[in-house]
Amino acid sequence: MTLSSSDAAPLQPTLTALQQLIEVVAQLRSPDGGCPWDLEQTPETLIPYVIEEAYEVVDAIRQGNQAAIADELGDLLLQVVLQAQIARESGQFDLANVAIGITEKLIRRHPHVFGEVNVDSVDQVKQNWEDIKAGEEKAKGEITSEQHLTPRLQRYARSLPPLSAAMKISRKAAAVGFEWENVDGVWEKFHEELGEFEQALQAETKAEQQAELGDLLFTIVNLARWYDLDPEAALHSTNQRFIQRFELVEGVADRSLADYSLEELEQLWQTAKAKLANQRSAD
Incomplete structure (x- = not known):
């Protein structure tokens, strides 16, 4: 897919600004006159900043402060460009690879926009997305079988904040039938886990108390899912x-x-x- 000249013209200021940002980050990382702090950074040391900037974007959006949103998006974009710059220096990938990858993914996962697929609802769009994504993961060997959901659940647990991961994991498990028959079963599970947590607090080790607390929190997340609430x-x-x-x-x-x-x-x-x-x- 290519943009027409009329579509591309308004993008030039954006592309110019992005090129300037790339050049500034490259200079910060340059051994010849660069910034000592930036030169010390690795993908791993920057992880806290990626997370912090993402949350600050969310906070700005919730506040509805447009100037703050733009500012925080800039800080988050810096983390993307900086990660790409570090990878480019070691010959792994660069920002162009990142942009090409996400562009191709968007086109591939929207066949109703860029292909011949017809959809009738948002739910159908979501299902097509999940089906295409599952096919991609299987092709890359991330999922060994169409019956195996575990690799995807493990990725959610690794990559998402715990509360978000719990909701995602419970939704995916429920979608394949690992689910209570009705919400009464979830409430029974909640009271069961609450009792086990109280018992652990009285007589168990700290590790066992922590485990029971986790079980209780996971059950509360499932209650939220049943009532269509966002924990x-x-x-x-x-x-x-x-x-x-x-x-x-x-x-x-x-x-x-x-x-x-x-x-x-x-x-x-x-x-x-x-x-x-x-x-x-x-x-």
């Missing part, structure tokens, strides 16, 4: 509400919170909770 978004909202309430508590405190009794702190907390609830009702 990651739910926890994010709870974190934000806690901070808002805590800020109000600190705002009215006339001394260190450590000097308040538990009863006094609870009263301040309930007052803050009610104030925020009233503000939301007024909005």
Whole structure:
């Protein structure tokens, strides 16, 4: 697929800006006058920055701050270009390979746009995507059999944040029939895991307590899936509400919170909770 001249013309400023970024990153990595910090970096040492910048993009999007979104996307793009530059220096791949790879993948996985396939719904688009993806993974040897889902689940566990991975794993397992008959079964599992966690806290080792906590959290994720809820978004909202309430508590405190009794702190907390609830009702 190629762009027509009319399509390509508006892209020139973008391509020029991207080329300038590539050249700046290359200079930062240059042994001749480059930056000592950048020269020390490896793909592995940059992992925390990739994760941090991705989360900062998400935060900016949630805030709805367009200037911040653009700024944070730039920081994330820097990580992509820097990883590609390091790989290019060792002859592995470069940014062109990255761009070509994702372009070909998008074309391949959208046969209803770039091919002759007809689709009637978004669900059909998603199913076609999954089928094509599974075929690609099998061709690369990442999946040894159409019956084997485990390699894909292992990849989710390795590459995604634990809460997101748990939801993805449970959805994929449910799609092949590894599922409760109804939500009552999930609730039974929740109470079972809660009891086992409480028992572990009383008599088991730290490792066993950790394992039981994980089982309980995984079951809660499955409950969220059954009720079509997003556990990651739910926890994010709870974190934000806690901070808002805590800020109000600190705002009215006339001394260190450590000097308040538990009863006094609870009263301040309930007052803050009610104030925020009233503000939301007024909005």
